[in-house]
Amino acid sequence: MSTTTSGGTPTWLDPEEERAWRAFRRMVIAVQTGTARDLAAAGLSEPDYEVLSTLSERPGYTSTLHEQAAKMGWSRSRLSRHATRMETRGLIRRASDPADGRGCLLLLTEQGLESLTGAAPAHVASVRRHFVDRLTPADLAALEGIARKLVTDLPQTDMP
Template sequence: MRSWRAYVIGSELLRQRLSRELQESEGIALPDYEVLVRLSECDGWQMRMSHLAGQVASSKSRLSHQISRMEKLGLVKRVECPDDARGVIAELTQKGMDTLRAAAPTHVEGVRAHLVDLMTPEEQKVVAALFERVIEHLDQG
């Protein structure tokens, strides 16, 4: 129970802090930053919406609303999927990439200061292995 409670409270406090730091420095929310990162890592800065939802641990409906809001800000745009008329692709815009580049140092500093630097290299490996196992388990079913 101690581990579970520490994880729940610690992870929520960490997300709140990282989000606040991004909002204050760059005016961007952490979930939007995460979408920008995922898109920036893809060829052509594009990803199918259904796949993106899984990458950011979001429902398709919630991601659709988020992408709509981000489109209004000029950070992303929707593109029709050439292979599937029902599919929709989210694409990072140049403004989105510029926003990501401006926000990245704040995010990296926050993750280091509030998590990575608090762990030994051995603890970092244990945490990574544990959550990779959790993700694999939950992705199976």
């Protein structure tokens, strides 16, 4: 499917495509705004929660900076700056990666695990309130199918 014509002009969205695109953007913004606001009440940002929850699921509560950045769709430098802020707050710590002399490991601290454990029930309730409970099982299945088509450029760690 081409995004430009043979003359190099963009193939503009037709009205139906434009409506779908704008509806998708409004949906993402509405759900993210609601869940981010609820996480903030627990003292965490969405990226904080993503890092903490990922580390909590990994053996030894550890991941490489590279793997985590890829999972989040962030550059390593962006995640490194965010990890510095999390480390300052005692949520994670960094260590050298013995498998890669230039690499870095992110490790979940006890304080980070406590923060995650404290925030998780409210976060799940928030996800239900802003997303799951507003959809039927058929809606959820359709949305999952759509998501699988759209996330082909991201690691598939969250989508078995």
